[in-house]
Amino acid sequence: MPMPSVNTPSTGPAGTTAGDDTEFRTLLDRLSDKATADYYNPFTTFDWPPTIPADGLWMSPELLSVHGTGLMDELSPAQLQALGRWESVNFYSLNVHGIRELLIEVTRRIHTTGFELPSEFFHHFIGEENDHMWFFATFCLKYADKIYPDRTVKLPEAPRAQDVENFLVFARILIFEQIVDHYNVHLAADQRLHPTVRHINRLHHQDESRHIAFGCRLVQLLWERLLDRGLNEADRLDLRDYLGRYLTTSMESFYSPAVYRDAGLMDGFALRRRLLAHPARQAAHAKVLHKTTDFLHRIGVFDARH
Template sequence: MRPPNAPPTEAVSTATADDTEFRSLLDRLSDKATADYYNPFTTFDWPDSIPTDELWMSPELLSVHGTELMDELSPAQLRALSRWESVNFYSLNVHGIRELLIEVTRRVHTPGFELPSEFFHHFIGEENDHMWFFATFCLKYADKIYPDKSVKLPEPPRDPDIENFLVFARILIFEQIVDHYNVRLADDRRLHPTVRHINRLHHQDESRHIAFGCRLVHLLWKRLLARGLDEAARQGLRDYLGRYLTTSIESFYNPAVYRDAGLPDGFALRRRLLAHPARQPAHAKVLHKTTGFLHRIGVFDDRH
């Protein structure tokens, strides 16, 4: 929230209707972040353990859901899989948050980001809290954080405008995928209260971050178009983001998870599940908000 009587934030160029609307959104989101503030170090009452004979992940969100393997696994195997897929999900959050914190911190109070820099401080603080409570869950209840095995995409062109757009598009994609899981896990009464609490708090903060990210990504895209973005460059951005969506989804299929759950040949199982026709609609469901947004603002076309 801006201090009273503070001078208006300067835009990097002449103020536009977009800048005015963006400033208004940032003020509302900053006010909401202040009103919703909680201390994560006192908010959580961590139990000594979470029973391993209970579900830790909603069955509908498991990587085997919709396949014949879902019926072939015993209830005990499904519970074990739900435990380790839950730990994998929180591990992915730890690694994803670390990356976005690095990228956002690089841009706070730099030219071109004068308007959102104050909100960046809320964003950075909240994401640091998220990384702490996701890591705490993993270490306290599983004694590990799965290592980051994500595929590194080729570096985008050395163009600051394109790099900024792709950074915040990746952050938005990551947050929308995670939020799809948060909403469902928070509402699933089959899960332990601690699992539901973590996901509920994360969704509360992420709803603001996603509203911010959608607006910022749209503005950065419009600026790219305004300067003149040829079709080859546009296709390059579509391809890059398409690959990022694919690798993000594939990170939920972790051979180490299958090993820890006692399932044989995790790499073969990963390949089998990724190729299974029942999993494609599941992926589309996870990604529908993201792909819909990218189509709506004109980043994706009918081929995506």
């Protein structure tokens, strides 16, 4: 079931009313103007140094997957530096893969029925995300000589109605961007890190702040449209379960046996299981995800059980 076109007299994009249409247009115009004002050429913005010292911090210790656990105290400073270096590369690798996926999904929808209104902003979005993928990939290849492969296990999903699929696509994009932005904000402000690391994260946060503002509004509109057309309880539970699993797997992607191996830590799979079960790590996940889960509760996607 396609989304109503903005040309439909009674409804606007994502099934919005005329009043919502005006509000959404105003937001899109403001974000597009800001994107134009903030535009930079990534190919000339970065002054890539030949190397980034291996004996410095590439990742804030507070963001390491071992933070808050006994292992943090067991590792030597050199081991923590190595772990931070490879977890940094993993973080940027996750960005490369996540951006590739969201670019595919947004490109599928640009200038299609129901997405007429946001398509102008989609052009800014696609261009900026392509730039992001380039500078994250460049960092990985230049300073680590590799991009970690995408290990995400994509389970077969039952076919869903198009409006449900649209909602899930943009909910996944928003979740991905808010998780990444949590790291960006911290890394950009951490004076202990190399200037190139701070620069990448500062620029990414600058753009993502617009994408997140857009994503929050679009996801809310798509959710309201599902409710307006009569989303049944079984489908609501399915969506809640799907997004809950997506939140969990997104955080689990920060625990990489390949990273632990490259950092010289033994038995990466056992270490991953140990860390994921640690209460301190679960608390850390909740901190990273709180903006997302608060938003999903506020618009009614999640309830008290989540």
